[in-house]
Amino acid sequence: MEQFYDIIKQLIRIPSVVGAEHPFFLFIKRELEEIGVSVEYYDGVLVAKGDKPGSGYLSSHVDRHGLICTGHNEFQYAAYIAKNRADLTGTSNSEQILHNFTMRFVDEKVQAYEPWSGTYLGMGIIKEAFLCTRRNNIIFKVDGFEYLFPGTPIAFMDKLVFQDDLISAQLDNVISVAIIIYMYHKGYKGTAFFTASEEAGKSWRFLLEYFRRFAISTNELLVLDTSPYSSLEDIQNLDVILRHRDQNAAFKSPLKNTIKKIAIDNNIKYHFKDAYLKNIMKQTGIKGSLGTTELGRIIQATKGEIQGTTLQIPTIGYHTVNETCYTKSVESMITILSKLYLEDAK
Structure with missing residues (x-):
């Protein structure tokens, strides 16, 4: 994991405020082109392509608050x-x-x-x-x-802080960007999307525009992100977070059950965030939102022509420079992605 932490330490030092992500996009572009990955830059989305671009579709937003x-x-x-x-x-x-x-x-x-x-x-x-x-x-x-x-x-101003089996920084969503770059180092050959302005609720439009530009449809778009919880106790028995749906749409991708099976086979602890939120609403009697995601907006806008699922790292201190997660969660996400996309891990 040393290489992964080297990547994220560098990324955290590059500013990427909502609406002003250009320097960060250029840094990602250089990092990937150095290892032979083809990179295309469009308005609001950077698209990386390995040798088999149709073998996977990963997505992560690059903006931070x-x-x-x-x-x-x-x-x-x-x-x-x-x-x-x-x-x-x-x-x-x-x-x-x-x-x-x-x-x-x-x-x-x-x-x-x-x-x-x-x-x-x-x-x-x-x-x-x-x-x-x-x-x-x-x-x-x-x-x-x-x-x-x-x-x-x-x-x-931000830097990665290690404490026991925890890491802290403004993780959302530099941690997913680092994981994708690390996956390319490990041999991922598919496509990855890096989107702008997710924190302003606009990233899905840039991604959708790309799919429409080239008449691409898929049911296996996998969106990586962090997922907020209130306390360390809430996440100490959770490695990754899955979803059946968000507030806008149901996630009907075969990837969802594949990821669930990989998690079970590898003793990775997970739950479904929408079911967790529904349970809290039932207990408290207070109706709330199931949350909105980049993916849910795309599914809704395309009437299901683009489908996929989400894979998230549970964190506390959401949207601060002290957002914190367990290192086991990072390793679990990388294990799942490796089993999905790397030939030697299958």
Whole structure:
């Protein structure tokens, strides 16, 4: 696993704020082209192709949460500025999360960067964060960024932290990107999609546009991500997370049962997130969402012409620089992907 951790340590240092992912895309492109993988760059999606592009379809989003300068000494949460909003109704799970966010940001170090080249523009410290109900976004006060122009992205300063059998960083979703790159190193020959603006609810549109561009259909799209839980106790007996469906669509891919069988055969602990959420709703009597995923939106938009399933790593501290998972979860996901796609692992 040393090679995997070398990859993720590098990736975490490259900023990739929602809507300003270009430098991160170029870094992925270089990493994959160095090992002979063909890479195509389209609006909002980077497409990697091994020697047998039809042998697998993996997907991961590349964007991470951060800030955007929106005026003189004014900074907002990037995912929910007006131009990034997927909808303005305030009904999505993500937007509701805003109300619980503000205190966690105080005293965090952040770095500004040029959105096209990725050039480092300076470091600042968040001094205050508060929810503005008129704009339905978090407004930040940041020391050290008086000189920045509107549109400048600001990423959290981040590094991978090891503690016993846990790793922490802003894992969503750099960890899935690292796993896909690692899979290419190990011999994965299929296709991988790296999408932009998932945290703003837009990545599925970029991916769908690619499928339509080339009239591609598949029932085996596998979307990798992290999945949030409240405490370490909730995830200590979970290695990976599967789904039957999300709020928008049912997942009807043969991959789902294949992955379940691999998990059982390899003593990998799992559960289905939608069933888990339904059980909580039943116990509490409070109706909630089953969650929205990139995949569910694509299935719904194509009326099932594109189908697939999700494979997720359970984490706590979701959407922070201290998002944490067990190393066993990472190893379990790699085991499943190896059994699915690597000839020598079958």
